Amino acid sequence: MSDLSILKTLSSTLPVQEQLMPVLFIGHGSPMNGIEDNEFTKAWVEQASTIPLPKAVVVVSAHWFTRGTFVTAMDFPATIHDFGGFPQPLFDVEYPAPGNPQLATEMTNLVDHSTIQLDHDWGLDHGAWTVVRHMYPMANIPVLQLSLDYTKTPTEHYELARELSALRKKGVLIMGSGNMVHNLRMMNWEMIKGGGYDWALEINDQFKTLILNHEHQQLIDYKNLGKAALNAIPTPEHYLPLLYTLGLQNETEKVTLFNDKAVGGSLTMTSVRIS
Template sequence: MSESTAPESVTTTWSDLPTTARLPVLFVGHGSPMNAIENNRWRQSWQALGTELLARAQQPRLILCISAHWLTAGWQLTAMAQPRTIHDFGGFPQALFDQQYPAPGSPPAARFISRSVLQPGSNRPLELDGGDWGLDHGAWSILKPMFPDAAIPVIQLSMDYSRPAAEHFAIGRQLAQLRERGVLIVGSGNAVHNLRTMRRDAPDNQAYDWAIEFDRVTADHIVQRRLPALCDFPQLGAVAQMAHPSWEHYLPLLYAAGAVQEEDEPRFFNEGFQGASISMRSVIWE
């Protein structure tokens, strides 16, 4: 019986499982929902990365995804056995709404993670969502190209937008332990995200000066291993305000960066921009 459906009394619990080789942690710039179905370089890169990860001796037992598109009061984990595919967008072709990603969930893993990670400031465990959410497009639009068989269980972790950046990073620090239990941690957002100034006719190698500057500073922090400094992005003032009029697309980077270990090396992929104001910069640490 699979762990996502078997009664917990007859299933090996997550706390009993042996540790494994440490899995990577990812931050993926997801950009437009259309990237999920268009044969562009962003999607091709996701496909190549998924092939690379599945070819390794240590493959993911579970994917924990932190998406820019699930904001809650407090932090929650999806805890249903079969999360639904959420089409949380409008104005796109029917082909995008027809997309489904039937990856299973894992209630036992959700319970284990809930007990293992405490909410900053309250020391309460993460809350469990048994059916209201599912997999939003921040999750399935990148996971479907990476892992098209939808065989790996997926859990989403929400974000409390009201909390300071350092608390999101702190939760990432707690998530780091999961990498040695076969969990692939994936943050899905964008290093720069301003839809108000987006220019759909702009080529991928062009962007506003403020977008280029914010993306450069972010990349420098990653390369120089100044990951806690990522929390200080408001100090960039007007540049930060233009790069993120609201910062839900930046926050998933903090979870991924928080889960990085000292010896991990960053590798960028999908560098460039969509519409001059959306950075597609993505990074894998391993």
């Protein structure tokens, strides 16, 4: 996309198109995936190659947990290095994708049963840029982030996603970024290259079955799925982005899984595509 094309995108409302954009949930894992070439990042690149070129990307990241729901609305969001203890090359990364303030404003007008506020201070955290920089390395597609309101129930997050479904008809790629199973306190670094505890594999399999069978209500009510689910989701921020992806699914759409692997004992990289 040329600079002129970007400016036109920034200054105009996106037109409606016939084809629905796919929706993704990405298990983003370690920030190091942002600079590594591994099995997970290669799958992100492969997904991008089979998706129509988006007019914009909206990421619901586990790492922007707020009171109220916000969407980034600046022309050029900053690259946020929201982690510590990693090698300097990871901190040196800049992902200079443009934003799209007009699209952000349009998103605030789409919702009737909730409120989305414009944000001019956040940027792209590692739940967004570590993934998107592999998928769209030229940084020439506008990228926005949508925050997770910690005062909302899982049902309210799911319903908010449903209100954003019109974006799919405008060529916007919506992506949840987190991890279905994410318990850093129970991680085993001897298993970091691969492997999961029995409980982690069990609940991850249960999540996958429910996703493939379109049984969203049980996934919304994950606290009723037993102790394994509570171990997998000690805090909700890495799981909630999955509900945004599922909330955007139509009844007839196909679900495919990729990067279906456990690492570190208590984390799964399992990712979802709806199309």
